[in-house]
Amino acid sequence: MKASHLSGRGLVRVGGAEARAFLQGLVTGNVLTLGADEARWAALLTPQGKILFDFLMMVAKSEINGQDAILLDVKHEKIPELIKRLSMYKLRAKVDIADVSDRFGVIALYGGPVAEGARDGRHPDMGTRLVAPAADIPALMPTFGGDAGVEDYDAHRIALGVPEGGVDFVYGDAFPHEADMDQLNGVDFKKGCFVGQEVVARMQYRGLTRNRVMKVFLEGARPTPGAVVMAGDIRIGVMGSSAGARGLALLRLDRAEEAAQAGQALVSGETRLRLT
Missing domain, CATH: 3.30.1360.120 (Probable tRNA modification gtpase trme; domain 1)
Incomplete structure (x- = not known):
């Protein structure tokens, strides 16, 4: 321990x-x-x-x-x-x-x-x-x-794969689904009303989540939090926190999937990222 x-x-x-x-x-x-x-x-x-x-x-x-x-x-x-x-x-x-x-x-x-x-x-x-x-x-x-x-x-x-506010997502700019709160027991969808509940429920039941914090392996130097993640010429997200060869990045899901299907590398600065 x-x-x-x-x-x-x-x-x-x-x-x-x-x-x-x-x-x-x-x-x-x-x-x-x-x-x-x-x-x-x-x-x-x-x-x-x-x-x-x-x-x-x-x-x-x-x-x-x-x-x-x-x-x-x-x-x-x-x-x-x-x-x-x-x-x-x-x-x-x-x-x-x-x-x-x-x-x-x-x-x-x-x-x-x-x-x-x-x-x-x-x-x-x-x-x-x-x-x-x-x-x-x-x-x-x-x-x-x-x-x-x-x-x-x-x-x-x-x-x-547990994000930290202010590093892996921006306060005032991220939805709970983007911070993986729906997957990490941060939202109770059966409890009833809370501030912002209608928007969160709509994202849950209509599958509207476009961005998520995801785990990545780093092949190179650790990018600073907020560094842009690119797939070719397309921006698909930003880096969050990292330690050793592991990191978290807030990524646009559809663009990350398109890059994976095309065999296109994700990079942040000079560092190559591999999704886990």
Whole structure:
């Protein structure tokens, strides 16, 4: 087992008597059925169905007055904007929204049997997420054999084809299907309404997805995120994150298929890409 302190992640706590119902009507994942041992991927979308924020939802371990709270494990830099957006929807709902990143941090446990934390539902091999008091993390990491580092964790998720927001897809510009949220348990199509639900449902049931994050093997230097992917003279997508000889790229599906059928190589700069 490996452990990585994900210092670039933060935590937003949504508590109060109506916390679950409040989030249930907003996000793509099912909050009402979220169990104590789960870290469930979800997103808050624009009314047009594009991803503004993505996060892992977990049940807070401590309860206040018998009411549980939901923790949103999110990119730290997105927290102020996320809290502002959630507050816009709050109205008279009995919820409290707070950034608790100064008190708690996130550790990813992966790469072997894991008995602690909340299971990351995006992939069976992703491991778990452990929320710990921030002050205790330096002393806690040696009990897991030390901190493997964020780069090692990134190599793990890239090998499994799990994208990261802001690197593998652009916030405000990508639909959940393009970020593979439909395939990685990030959208519950049976839960009922949420912001942007009509657009997402239409893409699901009409098969309208044109672009997807896909796994690629790199034959050459690692392209920078955002580097253009070409098939001959045709642009078919952009690179996302990479580690070693593996990477993720957001590609136009029909053009990638045409290139494959024609035996045409995909390239990003001087690097040749091979789809897996």
